[in-house]
Amino acid sequence: MNILTIQKVKKIFGSGETAVKAVDDVSFDVKQGEILLIMGPSGSGKTTLLSMIGGLLTPTSGSVIIGGTDITKVAKNRLPDIRLRAIGFVFQSFNLFQNLSGVENVQYAGELAGQSSTKARQKAEAILNELHLEKRMRALPAELSGGQQQRVSIARALMNDPKIVLADEPTGNLDSQSGHEVMMLFHNIAKEDRRSVIIVSHDQRIKDIADRTLWIEDGRVSDAPPEPQALVRDPVCGMRIDSRYAPFSKTVKGKIFKFCSKDCLEKFNRR
Numbered sequence: 696m697n698i699l700t701i702q703k704v705k706k707i708f709g710s711g712e713t714a715v716k717a718v719d720d721v722s723f724d725v726k727q728g729e730i731l732l733i734m735g736p737s738g739s740g741k742t743t744l745l746s747m748i749g750g751l752l753t754p755t756s757g758s759v760i761i762g763g764t765d766i767t768k769v770a771k772n773r774l775p776d777i778r779l780r781a782i783g784f785v786f787q788s789f790n791l792f793q794n795l796s797g798v799e800n801v802q803y804a805g806e807l808a809g810q811s812s813t814k815a816r817q818k819a820e821a822i823l824n825e826l827h828l829e830k831r832m833r834a835l836p837a838e839l840s841g842g843q844q845q846r847v848s849i850a851r852a853l854m855n856d857p858k859i860v861l862a863d864e865p866t867g868n869l870d871s872q873s874g875h876e877v878m879m880l881f882h883n884i885a886k887e888d889r890r891s892v893i894i895v896s897h898d899q900r901i902k903d904i905a906d907r908t909l910w911i912e913d914g915r916v917s918d919a920p921p922e923p924q925a926l927v928r929d930p931v932c933g934m935r936i937d938s939r940y941a942p943f944s945k946t947v948k949g950k951i952f953k954f955c956s957k958d959c960l961e962k963f964n965r966r
């Protein structure tokens with residue numbers, strides 16, 4: 696069963712000489728329980744595409760159909776509610792409220808959707824327990840590790856039982872161990888909870904859990920991503936990355952090093 700259908704979606708930023716075609720005529724379906732990975736170089740249109748799927752950005756043309764409703768056609772005032780209930784977002788930078796504890800961040804998402812604070816609290820605690828944060832859920836985001844903050848943000852994304860979970864570089868700020876844990880969580884979210892998961896990432900390892908990988912370049916999507924021509928190893932975590940779209944790089948004495956994440960680059964800098 697298709698949970699999501701996007702048809703001929705286009706996004707043009709600006710107009711005239713300076714117009715940027717960020718997403719150009721993209722169509723695909725996503726089934727229930729499917730994990731779709733979207734890979735592509737920086738600036739290829741990944742975040743723009745994900746934002747349109749999530750109703751955060753309106754396409755210039757085309758349709759985004761979620762559970763039978765074309766969200767590009769619904770009244771603007773209905774969109775926040777659809778977004779809240781149908782879609783869970785996970786971002787690279789976690790986007791947590793810094794003055795709320797982990798459990799309060801998750802609880803708040805439930806309250807926004809109309810749950811009583813008692814119900815929302817119980818549910819938030821249950822989800823965080825499942826994500827093995829029972830001991831740390833009362834801490835503020837600043838007191839949590841990157842991996843723990845990302846688990847809080849995944850819990851928040853699951854709070855209103857969305858059919859679709861969207862993740863933009865969810866492992867980009869994590870070390871390789873936490874990145875692996877987060878990846879396995881997405882796997883469970885799709886295969887046990889039967890949600891559809893769309894992940895945008897440079898992380899080659901996510902291919903291992905993805906049912907399908909799409910490649911995007913200059914706003915255009917193709918089925919078969921080109922085989923990585925130049926796999927190199929991140930010198931810190933040892934992960935294989937495609938040198939063409941490694942998120943971080945550094946040149947030392949004429950030699951170029953590529954990194955899977957900011958965390959690895961920083962560790963490298965401290966050496």
Ligand SMILES: Nc1ncnc2c1ncn2[C@@H]1O[C@H](COP(=O)(O)OP(=O)(O)OP(=O)(O)O)[C@@H](O)[C@H]1O
Pocket residue numbers: 708709715716717735736737738739740741742743744
């Ligand atoms: N609000 C905006 N106004 C104008 N141009 C934009 C805007 N947002 C994105 N763009 C442009 O659209 C193109 C696609 O951007 P997008 O952020 O989707 O890329 P991306 O694939 O997510 O890149 P990265 O891997 O670096 O995150 C880029 O050329 C970008 O400069």
Ligand SMILES: [Mg+2]
Pocket residue numbers: 741742743
């Ligand atoms: Mg992006």
